[in-house]
Amino acid sequence: MKITIASGKGGTGKSTVAANLACTLSRSREVALVDCDVEEPNLHLFFPGSTVDVPVTTPVPEIDLARCTFCGECGNFCRFGALSVLKDRILVFPELCHSCGGCVLVCPQKAVREVPRTVGRVACSCPIPRLTLISGVLNEGEVQAPAVIRAAKLLAEGHPLALYDASPGIACPVIETLEGSDACVLVTESTPFGLHDLRLAAEVVERVGISAGVVINRSDGQDEETLEFCRERGLPILMTIPFSREIAAVQNRGGLICRDLPGWEERFAGLFDAIVKIAGVNP
Amino acid sequence: MIRLAVVSGKGGTGKTMVAAALADISGVPQVLVDCDVDAANLELLFAPRRLTTEEFRGLMAARIDPERCRDCGICVDHCRFGAIVRNDDTWTVDVLHCEGCGVCTYVCPMGAVRMEPRVCGEIYTSVTDRGNLAHARLFPGSGNSGLLVTEVKKRAMSLADGADLLLADGPPGIGCPLIATVSGMDAVLIVTEPGVSALHDLERLVTVCRRFGVRIFVAINRFDLAEDICARIEDYCEREGIVVAGKIPFDPAVLDAVRSGRPVTRSESAATDALRALRNSLFAELGLK
Numbered sequence: 319m320k321i322t323i324a325s326g327k328g329g330t331g332k333s334t335v336a337a338n339l340a341c342t343l344s345r346s347r348e349v350a351l352v353d354c355d356v357e358e359p360n361l362h363l364f365f366p367g368s369t370v371d372v373p374v375t376t377p378v379p380e381i382d383l384a385r386c387t388f389c390g391e392c393g394n395f396c397r398f399g400a401l402s403v404l405k406d407r408i409l410v411f412p413e414l415c416h417s418c419g420g421c422v423l424v425c426p427q428k429a430v431r432e433v434p435r436t437v438g439r440v441a442c443s444c445p446i447p448r449l450t451l452i453s454g455v456l457n458e459g460e461v462q463a464p465a466v467i468r469a470a471k472l473l474a475e476g477h478p479l480a481l482y483d484a485s486p487g488i489a490c491p492v493i494e495t496l497e498g499s500d501a502c503v504l505v506t507e508s509t510p511f512g513l514h515d516l517r518l519a520a521e522v523v524e525r526v527g528i529s530a531g532v533v534i535n536r537s538d539g540q541d542e543e544t545l546e547f548c549r550e551r552g553l554p555i556l557m558t559i560p561f562s563r564e565i566a567a568v569q570n571r572g573g574l575i576c577r578d579l580p581g582w583e584e585r586f587a588g589l590f591d592a593i594v595k596i597a598g599v600n601p
Numbered sequence: 602m603i604r605l606a607v608v609s610g611k612g613g614t615g616k617t618m619v620a621a622a623l624a625d626i627s628g629v630p631q632v633l634v635d636c637d638v639d640a641a642n643l644e645l646l647f648a649p650r651r652l653t654t655e656e657f658r659g660l661m662a663a664r665i666d667p668e669r670c671r672d673c674g675i676c677v678d679h680c681r682f683g684a685i686v687r688n689d690d691t692w693t694v695d696v697l698h699c700e701g702c703g704v705c706t707y708v709c710p711m712g713a714v715r716m717e718p719r720v721c722g723e724i725y726t727s728v729t730d731r732g733n734l735a736h737a738r739l740f741p742g743s744g745n746s747g748l749l750v751t752e753v754k755k756r757a758m759s760l761a762d763g764a765d766l767l768l769a770d771g772p773p774g775i776g777c778p779l780i781a782t783v784s785g786m787d788a789v790l791i792v793t794e795p796g797v798s799a800l801h802d803l804e805r806l807v808t809v810c811r812r813f814g815v816r817i818f819v820a821i822n823r824f825d826l827a828e829d830i831c832a833r834i835e836d837y838c839e840r841e842g843i844v845v846a847g848k849i850p851f852d853p854a855v856l857d858a859v860r861s862g863r864p865v866t867r868s869e870s871a872a873t874d875a876l877r878a879l880r881n882s883l884f885a886e887l888g889l890k
Contacts, residue, residue, distance in 0.1 A: 326640050328612010328773035333798065357774035358610055358805060360798040397660060397703055418681055418702030458808040461747065461777040486612040486773050487639030489739060489746040493697055509859050511617065515640040521741040525697070538856075563826070570796040570827040 319599055320480045322354075322499040324523070326515030328486035330505045331535035331559070334569050335589075336483040337364040338576040342586035343479065344449040350477035354495040355485040356438060356454035356466040363572045367445035374454070374469040375434035376462055378412040379421045385429035392421035392430055413461065438466040440473055450477065464494040471498075488522045496523065501597035502530040503556060503589075508541040516544070520551055529596045531556040533589070556592040557585065603887050604767040604786045606636065608810075610802030612773035614794045615822035618855055618865060620770035621646045622876040623790075624731050625864035629889055631766040633729065634757035635736040636782040638722065638749045643770045646864050649727030649734050657737065657752060659721035659745030660701030663694045669713035676705035676714060697742050721745050726756055733760040747777030754785070765889060775809045783809070788816040788887060790846065794823050795830035800837065807841060817843050818886065820879055824848040844886060847879025 323336040333355070340351040341364075353359040362369070379392070379401065386408065393403035400415040401408060412435050422430045438456040445451055454470030456463050463485070474480045484495040496502060502523045506516040516532070523530045531554040534541055538561050548555055559565070568578045576583040607620040621643060624633050635643040663684070665676070670692060677685045677692065684698035685705065694705075696719060706714045721743035727734045735757035739746050754769070761767055769786070772778040783789060789810050793799045803819070810817050819838050824831045831848070838845050854870035866873045884890070 327642075328609075328640075330613060355774075357776045357779075358798075358802040360611075360801060363797045363801060395703065395707070397701060416700050416702060418700065418704050419679070420702055420704045420707065423679070423704065423707060456776065458775060458805055459780070459812055461780060463776045487746070487778075488741045489639050489778070490744040491776070493742055509856065510645050510862060511640075511642045511859060514642060514645060518640060518741050525742045540860075566826055570794075570830060572797040 319478070319597060320482065320499045321593055321597070322482045322484055322496050322502045323505060324484040324492060324495070324502055324519055325486055325505045326488055326519035327506070327512055330507045330512060332505045333360045333483055335503065335505050335533055335535070336481055337361055338574050338582065338586050339589060340449055340481050341446070341574050342576045342583050343590060344446055348448050348478060350450045350452060350474040350480040352470050352474045352480055352482045353453040354467045354470060354482045354491070356456040356463050356470070356491070357485055359453045359455055361451060361483060362441065362453050364574055365443070365445035365449065365451050367443040369441040369443040372440045372442070372473065373436045374438040374440060374466045375436050376415070376417045376465045377419070377432035378415045378417065378435045379410055379430050380433045381408050381410065382429045382431065385427045387427055389426065391424045391426060395420050395424045437462045440466070440470045442473060463491045467491060467494045488518045492522060493526065496526045496528055499528050500599050501593050502528045503533055503593060504530055505533045505535055506544060507536045508534055508544045513544050513547060517547065520553060529598065531592060531596050534558045536561040554592070554596060557589045602761060602764055602767055603788065603889055605887065606769040606771045606782050606786045606789045607792060608771035608779065608782065608789050608806065609773055609792045610775065610806035611793070611799045614792045614799055616792045617642045617770050618859065619790070619792045619820055619822065619876070620768060621864040622866045623880055624768055625866045626877060626880050627766060627768070629765040630763055631732040631768055632757050632761040632764045633732055633734040634754055634767065634769045635734070636750045636753060636769045636778065637772040638737045638739045638746055638753065638778065639772060641736050641738060643734065644727070644736055645862055647729040647731060647734065648862070649729045651725055651727045653726045655724050656720045657722040657724050657749050658718045659743065659748055661716035662696045662699045662701055662719045663705050663714050664717050665692055665694060666713045666715065667691045669711045671711050673710065675708050675710065679704050679708045700744070722749055724753055724756055726760060732764065735760060747781040750778050750781035775805055780809065783813050783815060786813070786815050788818065790818045790820055790883060792820050792822055793834060795821065795827040795834060797830065800830065800834055803834070804837070807843070818846040818883055819843055820847045820849065821845060822849045823851040825850045846883040846886065847875060849875040849879065
């Protein structure tokens with residue numbers, strides 16, 4: 319079973335929900351926690367430990383200048399601006415390449431081949447018993463987040479239970495993370511920003527066709543508009559976490575409320591039961 | 602004109618709250634731009650009156666003509682993005698996954714695949730009582746968010762006549778939308794908060810921003826929620842030679858302001874005082890009056 323934890327707005331508590339859920343589940347079963355927020359991965363801060371790193375590469379073109387006639391076919395074909403053919407040389411901009419392989423196909427001289435280029439890494443660790451942490455890390459300055467997300471998810475394949483922590487937003491990294499999930503948990507906060515962005519995130523999840531439920535974080539009791547929206551859209555409320563300075567303090571220093579505050583392990587176990595119900599699959 | 606982007610690395614640190622406050626009390630002729638096209642929230646605080654709306658077209662997407670398709674599957678073999686899927690016994694393109702590379706068009710022996718423009722969002726220009734605003738909406742699930750940021754910045758530049766300040770509310774993260782935001786800016790203000798995640802994200806963001814040669818400033822939001830981690834952030838900034846331009850206390854007035862749809866600086870509070878001090882020290886550094 320695969321569960322994505324997502325949110326439109328950043329900073330609503332996605333990672334803390336994912337970390338607490340994973341920690342709670344690891345008491346009784348094997349769980350893989352996959353950090354798919356590869357631009358700003360944070361889960362390793364909750365679960366320190368030594369890692370084994372696997373580089374993530376994407377194929378990019380390399381030109382054999384002995385064969386190249388500077389005909390310009392590759393540059394004309396590339397829609398991403400990664401190849402620019404001049405009279406007597408070719409400029410390759412690997413950071414713009416989407417690795418479609420088109421330049422190799424169109425070259426009449428077979429002068430283009432693909433070579434791997436490192437854009438990030440996946441860091442794997444077993445920080446606590448029965449928990450495997452798999453963190454995707456995009457290198458600074460790179461833009462191929464989906465490639466790193468794919469690599470991280472691939473390393474979690476075969477685990478009976480995987481939790482994917484998505485990046486904020488509603489664009490391609492989120493789509494890449496949601497792919498293949500059985501259920502999605504949308505973490506929100508009941509502010510106008512939180513609700514505005516929850517609407518967008520709910521639209522994405524609906525488009526991908528995955529059952530979803532909502533966790534309201536930092537609730538100060540004024541959740542009426544969020545509850546109303548969830549009722550309209552048929553999104554069940556899976557859990558509500560109140561705002562409290564005590565909870566904020568635990569999280570700010572990288573602690574987990576399921577470990578540090580009484581009652582929360584049971585509540586996260588209850589969250590998992592609620593997710594299983596919406597996913598409709600056997601965990 | 603000074604071009605300043607408010608960014609954060611980690612989401613939810615209070616980027617939009619700070620950007621809206623700076624816009625509210627800047628006191629200089631300015632143009633505003635919301636570069637967080639995934640989740641554009643600036644408009645929720647400024648009740649903009651819309652001037653123009655235009656379609657945003659990203660890269661093209663493939664479309665298979667079922668009349669011409671002979672079911673050979675060559676396009677499927679060549680698509681690296683898994684975008685060609687079986688649907689009701691025919692091959693169709695899943696636009697969520699199509700990157701618009703055009704390989705399928707090239708390899709199809711029947712000429713059955715065409716590239717078509719796709720609308721990925723909308724770009725708006727608006728007026729607010731604090732200057733013109735360029736903003737946008739990315740349709741959920743669309744790619745090309747970096748491209749949309751570049752377009753919305755262009756609209757802002759076209760509205761910038763006579764402005765001394767271009768103020769951008771940026772996206773979270775360090776990927777393409779962030780890079781598209783920071784490129785061409787004079788300075789960034791990174792809004793962070795005292796938490797181990799935010800500090801970690803701050804360090805990665807600084808590495809990316811350094812590549813663009815922009816001046817970097819930091820504001821620490823809700824600094825009093827964990828004074829020890831706040832001290833670590835200040836130590837980090839000192840080591841890196843980054844000016845901490847302001848520290849904003851945790852203040853329920855902030856949430857009240859967001860709930861009533863206005864910048865927090867419209868009323869007096871501890872946060873408002875801190876944001877005024879932030880504005881003054883930041884603008885002095887940037888040479889703005």
